Amino acid sequence: MKNRKVRKMWLLVIAAGLVISFAACTPGRTAERSASGSAAQLEYPVKNVTFIIPYSAGGTADTVGRLLAQHLSQILDINITCVNKAGASGEIGSLELINSRKDGSVIGTMNIPDFIISDIVNPQFEFDLEKDAEFIAAFNNTPFSYFAPAKGDLNTWDKFVAYAKAHPGEVTVGEGGIAHRILAAAVMDKFGIQFTTVNFAGASETVAALLGGHVSAASSGNQRLVEFTSGGCMPIIWEGKTKPEGFPDCALFSDYGMDASFLGVGNTVVAPKGVPENVITVLEAACAQIANSSDFGERMRNLGYDYTSLVGVKDIMETLRKQKATISAICEKYADRILSNG
Template identity: 25%
Template sequence: MNRRILLLLGLAFGAAAPAHAQSAYPVKPIKMIVPANAGGPSDVVARLVGEGLTKALGQTVVVENKPGAAQTLGTAQVAKADPDGYTLLFTTSTPIVMAPFTRKNLPYDVRKDLIAVSHVGTTPLVLYANTTVPVKSVRELVAAAKAKPGELSYGSYGNGSSAHLLGEYLSKQADIKLIHVPYAGVSPQITALVGGQIQFAVADIGVPAPFVKDGKLRPLAVSGNHRSGSLPDVPTFAEQGVTGMEPFSPWWGLFAPAGTPKAIVDKLSAETVKIVKSPEFKARFAVFGADATGMDAAASAAAMNDELARWTKVFSELPNISFE
């Protein structure tokens, strides 16, 4: 009889152990994979979120950069990781809502292999010109491209990135031919633009800002429905006669491997939302010309699905574009 009681007690404690371990999460450092180069916008924003989570959770959040394959290399690593809450993904929207359309044999399924934890923020894209190029507006760029078809080049931060898509969609809408030059991140792309290796580039607001201030780069247009508060004198594409460019505004988000316990996802989501909505984070985030959103897990998943539907339409209008 005593042996049977001990056995039942053992089973009861064994069944309770996972729940207890889950409620105690985290009990060790957390790795946050960033599928982009160190020093770029994604890396900087990830470290801001990581700092906040470290304080909130009482465990160190270690940011690990894993660039490559248009941000899909690091994303695939998280998609295949143990769903225990100790390997997370901080990324732009590129490997989440664009890679399914731009990459062949993608080593993960966004809907099946990843869980949205929090939508952190969004930022407009900007079309820049090297100031040695005599182009001061989108209309002038279109005129120059038509005068010299196939001679003008623009840079992006990778094949299949938001920047690449904006450049190709601009070419389609304006009926021009621009040569696309992909780079492994925003920083090398802007370095090439400043150095004159390319004439134009599509990037965010933060990294190019010092060069704009020094007069080496000229912003020509911003994506979105309205002008950016960081570049109030720069008109949108629509203001310059090019329609359909409004959706091209990338976002950042935090993800976990599918199968991660809901209690862990909810905890990470709640803490991330608090961080993103704090005045300190918003102030530092604004340096990138970005708007903090701070959506919880459910709202983030809905936003991701909406984005996938939107990009399905965009890519249907670019049937002959090769991204690899």
């Protein structure tokens, strides 16, 4: 009697397990099936599209990604479901994106320059800029700048450089990721100085570290300007064509003949390589419409981004190749400084 009950229980458990595993397997199987017939022309747009965001919910990449998806779904009149596949600086979600169905039913966003850097520094990131993805559009190009306490000893770039020259390695610069260390390597190279980068988990913690006075300066995205200034800090060198709002005396990288824009953060619309031509055409047209709408640009500027838009696979690839070459050169020269933090 009892044995039967136990057996019944096991049966239920196994049945439940089967249902789940079946549910979990389904997308994978469809992917295989459609991959084989990808070359043919497909009717596009399809009704339901999955939009992969390789970052966790709530981050800036997620916010922009969701806005992009929202605009695309309105323009194309389709349902777009956003899926966050976070992990390993976006590497996991990006790999999933480029390896998914090649029929336009799975698209997504990837952040420039994250995937370029991962491609260069991480041999396990199996991604080829030329062979794996179609970059349909790129929005925003928000570069990094340096910030320091307004009332401190390093509140101008000249003071910063002079101090770092006199005391090599003693200035600590907080940063939120490997891209900032690449910029740091380029800055040290350009100005012939040495300082120490201190890695923090993301931009928020970097802001907190500088506001709390735990580091002497910080390298952070231009969109964080307000957070720094309202906490008593100011930009000391700025990447951009114009000076930051409210700081007419702030130095620009271009004043010293340096261009730090190759690390500007951009949000792309990506489809896996091998999607039919007509899918790309439809998506390009939709992205062009987003780029022309004043609403999207306005919202990006409100978030503090340097808004730019670039639509079209060819143009984007050209800029990406240039970026990759510049970043590669720095990474090769200063691999130890960039990779071995502590």
